[in-house]
Amino acid sequence: MSRIMITGMGVISAIGTTLKENRDSLINERGGITQLEFYPTAYAGRLPCGEIKISSAALHKSLFTYPDPTITRSGLLVLHAAEEAIKDSGLTQEQLASTDTALVGATTVGGMCLTDELFSDAHEKISGSPYTSSYDCASITLVAQKRFGILGEINTINTACSSSANAILYGARLIRQGFARRAIVGGADSLAKFTINGFNALNILSYGLCAPFDRDRRGLNLGEGAAFLVLEKEEDVNGKKIYAELSGYGNSNDAFHPSSISLEGEGPYLSMKEALERAKLNAGDIGYINAHGTGTENNDETESVSMQRLFGTPPPFASTKSFTGHTLGASGAIEAVYSVMGLAHQELYPSLQFREPIPATGFIPVKHYRKQAFQHIMSNSFGFGGNCSTLIFSKP
Amino acid sequence: MLYIHKSACFSAQQTYSETDLSVITESKDNRLKVKEPVYTDIPPGTLRRMGKAVRMSVGSALPLLKEFPQPDGIIIGTANGGMEDCIKFLNQIIEYREGLLTPGNFVQSTSNAPAAQIAMITKNKKYNNTHTHRGLAFENALLDAFMLLKENPDRTYLLGSVDEISDYNFNIDRLDGCFRDEIVSNKQLFDHPAAGTIAGEGSLMMIVSGQPSGAFAAVDALQTIHTTDERLVLKTLFEFLHKNGFPAVAPDLLITGENGDARLEKYYRNAESLVPRGTAIARFKHLSGEYSTASSFGFWLATEILRTGKIPEIVLKKSGKTDIRKILIYNNYRGLQHAFVLLSAR
Amino acid sequence: METVQLKQQVKEQIVKFLNLTTVQPHDIKDEEPLFGEGLGLDSIDSIELIVMLSREYGIEIQDPKEGRKILVNVNTMVDYIEKNRTK
Numbered sequence: 001m002s003r004i005m006i007t008g009m010g011v012i013s014a015i016g017t018t019l020k021e022n023r024d025s026l027i028n029e030r031g032g033i034t035q036l037e038f039y040p041t042a043y044a045g046r047l048p049c050g051e052i053k054i055s056s057a058a059l060h061k062s063l064f065t066y067p068d069p070t071i072t073r074s075g076l077l078v079l080h081a082a083e084e085a086i087k088d089s090g091l092t093q094e095q096l097a098s099t100d101t102a103l104v105g106a107t108t109v110g111g112m113c114l115t116d117e118l119f120s121d122a123h124e125k126i127s128g129s130p131y132t133s134s135y136d137c138a139s140i141t142l143v144a145q146k147r148f149g150i151l152g153e154i155n156t157i158n159t160a161c162s163s164s165a166n167a168i169l170y171g172a173r174l175i176r177q178g179f180a181r182r183a184i185v186g187g188a189d190s191l192a193k194f195t196i197n198g199f200n201a202l203n204i205l206s207y208g209l210c211a212p213f214d215r216d217r218r219g220l221n222l223g224e225g226a227a228f229l230v231l232e233k234e235e236d237v238n239g240k241k242i243y244a245e246l247s248g249y250g251n252s253n254d255a256f257h258p259s260s261i262s263l264e265g266e267g268p269y270l271s272m273k274e275a276l277e278r279a280k281l282n283a284g285d286i287g288y289i290n291a292h293g294t295g296t297e298n299n300d301e302t303e304s305v306s307m308q309r310l311f312g313t314p315p316p317f318a319s320t321k322s323f324t325g326h327t328l329g330a331s332g333a334i335e336a337v338y339s340v341m342g343l344a345h346q347e348l349y350p351s352l353q354f355r356e357p358i359p360a361t362g363f364i365p366v367k368h369y370r371k372q373a374f375q376h377i378m379s380n381s382f383g384f385g386g387n388c389s390t391l392i393f394s395k396p
Numbered sequence: 397m398l399y400i401h402k403s404a405c406f407s408a409q410q411t412y413s414e415t416d417l418s419v420i421t422e423s424k425d426n427r428l429k430v431k432e433p434v435y436t437d438i439p440p441g442t443l444r445r446m447g448k449a450v451r452m453s454v455g456s457a458l459p460l461l462k463e464f465p466q467p468d469g470i471i472i473g474t475a476n477g478g479m480e481d482c483i484k485f486l487n488q489i490i491e492y493r494e495g496l497l498t499p500g501n502f503v504q505s506t507s508n509a510p511a512a513q514i515a516m517i518t519k520n521k522k523y524n525n526t527h528t529h530r531g532l533a534f535e536n537a538l539l540d541a542f543m544l545l546k547e548n549p550d551r552t553y554l555l556g557s558v559d560e561i562s563d564y565n566f567n568i569d570r571l572d573g574c575f576r577d578e579i580v581s582n583k584q585l586f587d588h589p590a591a592g593t594i595a596g597e598g599s600l601m602m603i604v605s606g607q608p609s610g611a612f613a614a615v616d617a618l619q620t621i622h623t624t625d626e627r628l629v630l631k632t633l634f635e636f637l638h639k640n641g642f643p644a645v646a647p648d649l650l651i652t653g654e655n656g657d658a659r660l661e662k663y664y665r666n667a668e669s670l671v672p673r674g675t676a677i678a679r680f681k682h683l684s685g686e687y688s689t690a691s692s693f694g695f696w697l698a699t700e701i702l703r704t705g706k707i708p709e710i711v712l713k714k715s716g717k718t719d720i721r722k723i724l725i726y727n728n729y730r731g732l733q734h735a736f737v738l739l740s741a742r
Numbered sequence: 743m744e745t746v747q748l749k750q751q752v753k754e755q756i757v758k759f760l761n762l763t764t765v766q767p768h769d770i771k772d773e774e775p776l777f778g779e780g781l782g783l784d785s786i787d788s789i790e791l792i793v794m795l796s797r798e799y800g801i802e803i804q805d806p807k808e809g810r811k812i813l814v815n816v817n818t819m820v821d822y823i824e825k826n827r828t829k
Contacts, residue, residue, distance in 0.1 A: 116490075118483075118568075122563075122567055133572050136475055137475075137507060137530075138475065138529045138532075141529065145622050151628075153539070154620070154622055156527070156528050157526065157527060158506070159508045159511075160506050177547070179543070194485070198485065198497075200497075201498060201793075202499045251524065253470070253512070253523075257516070258513075258516070267521065384503065384506055384512070385506060385516075385524075387526075441782050443763065496793050499789055500786060
């Protein structure tokens, strides 16, 4: 079976618009969760979010010579991150336009960031907004299909907060099973009244900065962003730069509750275990875990329990959601990029705002940036509906 | 190879429990709605929160899972999931000006709710995925299962698709130009092609595995492409058929997603011209209506024809071969998303 | 409003708000637990009921844990509504 290599990456989040900017923020422990400046909601000034401080109009201008009135902010974030990834891996125009290049996107909100326009179009009787084909999940992938002229297999996945982790493993499987030679995989979500109000109604948003794995954590902060990775077969790489190998992945369902994880962390445990088996690694081989770590009472406790079950004492771990906020459908891909970046540079990124450990496990995340030699990194994503996914990246 | 062992199809027509396509239900206001059965298998405490899409998918899946209680995963294609719940939550946001809101609709509206609910009710902790790629959501779910079975033929999966019509997404898609402006009956859908078609909804659930024993149909191959260039579609279909043994092996029946929308006629005519003269041609959107995962109705129809050996009169566009062993399905969603699927009898 | 009438009204509101299709208002006993055993409601229902108390009776409950003490059964709900309603 071919080894799947990562040859390019792109990312935009509240802590930077490029790979380099994101890494600088992680190294310098500069979080991006602040009060809202751009997104119009009744919660502006009250609920801090990981907002990208660039207006949609400015993003649009940076990407289009001729404006495309149908494109949403989520679509713009996709194009921004996918362009960086494609450029980074040096994919040619011919490769993009061939039928053996796949594109797999992921999102939870899609174009519904335009909550008010959607409301109006759903009730309007005579004429619609320019966005009538831009609300669904697929719309964010289709903008990239159109821009890059990709003719291979194209898909959009929505498994809530694990969406883009599943996009990454689906892309790897397309390559392994011969449905593509290379795959551009990732996800995007932008802030939306839909999610701000939805998570708020569930009482899981924090009105302060989120504190993953802290005893007194009060909930999550929402964020926005996008990240894409280019996956290629080892034999096709031909001397190009290789960041890492996607050596393992797992997908399982917690089958417990629509919006919370079982107390014994069954789904998280099973997906981590499957990923290890697939990578043919032991728990002790993992050098760092980029945890799901949303900062909610339920997630951090059950995730800690599942790590305890699998690792006994876990390796160094942290949640970079303390920098970016929870970017939902984008989080799996953004954190995959951070994981690969950390592995390539042999460095560990910390969890911000942590003070006291959760009594049940006493686990303390990485609190400060540090250099460290390690071979394998695990990245976890767990979502509503019990959808749990785990990725493992290894030094090539 | 992906083998189909059992299926359940909810549609506007009589396709559930006893299939009968001799009498067809007529569309109303350009919509073909599913008549839901009484859901005896869904726990009432769970049923009360479900929107129609979740209800239909869970309701069609649970009877299959009685016979195959723990498949190795649940794979569902849905473009919109619970659209009605989604807009209901939006209505709350607007009505209460982002004040205190109830989260029920929000939780139910996520696209992965159907696969998640089935997993929860049946305690299935295995592989679970939801494909939402609009007109190819079902095909991507199919490809997902196809790849998993290629990797390990001993496995069994619950594979399906679901989408609902709510007033809301009907409005949005109508504004986007998907549906006819004037009212047209599904019985006359193909009589006068014009821009637009009629809306539909439905759910298909299947038990699939990599083992032929006990199966009634198999998927040999599938491919998709995104383009509006009809010559490129034709070229891709031509190459797809040749990769799969054409012309020595040719489909006995072509099922197309023709939907009365004049703008898509050229694509379907091209496909019809590519298959041999003796190939029978069938269509189905006058029975299902058009929706993002309507191609799954065509897929169900293909498996029924392979299972029973009979082509229902109502779907036949052009008669040809009557001994149907191989079927090609070509579906086109809004001129951009094209799918080719080859099935064969067991 | 008399307590008896209020109880009836609250039962009707619970059925309507939670879309309890298989339960009639008069099926709910005053002292029957709403969560776990009894009606078998869950954490999402508890949030829905807190929203109901706000919309119907103008009662603001900030801490969901506090809510659990109020939402034990119909009696505890009615008792709290009588003491705290603002509309």
